[in-house]
Amino acid sequence: MDKTSQTLLVIFVAVAAVSILMQAGFTLAMFLGARKAQKKLMTLADDVRLHALPVIISSREIVNDLAPKVKTITENLTAASATLRSKADQIGAVVGDVANRTQSQVSRVDGMVKVTLDQLTSAVQAIEHGIAVPVRQVNGIINGLRAGVEVLRHKSPDHLTPEDDLFV
Secondary structure (H helix, E strand, C coil): CCHHHHHHHHHHHHHHHHHHHHHHHHHHHHHHHHHHHHHHHHHHHHHHHHHHHHHHHHHHHHHHHHHHHHHHHHHHHHHHHHHHHHHHHHHHHHHHHHHHHHHHHHHHHHHHHHHHHHHHHHHHHHHHHHHHHHHHHHHHHHHHHHHHHHHHHHCCHHHCCCCHHHCC
16 A cells, blocks of 8 residues: 555544544443433422422312212203203193184184174164164154244245245
8 A cells, every 4th residue: 555545544533533433422422411411300309209299199189079079960951951951841832722712712802893893883873773763854854844834934925925835
């Protein structure tokens, strides 16, 4: 091998050695950073265990205690809803029945009132006819008597004129 090749080989080996050392340094720095982060995370996890774990445990106890109560409430609401629905159906049926009966009674009363008014109209016409005819007759008689009295009062037999004979 010649000297240039050896020099190049030495340079290559030196560059490779520097790269490997740099990579080892970066790996060591990453290890130290990860270890520091792990210590912080462990401290944080201990704090979480110390403070949050009792809350989680008490929450679990509360949930376990409330689960049957919530189930009972749900069952009661379901039963109340079914009862309310059946009562609403019953009330709807009763209201419908009352409305139908009321409608038939209204029709019946309407017919009765119509018949009563028709009969009342007939009675009024009969009374009017029964009274009006004799009143007209009496009125005619009175008018005739009045006309006769007027004729007798204004005219005596010696003052008769030919025009007075034209009275019918």
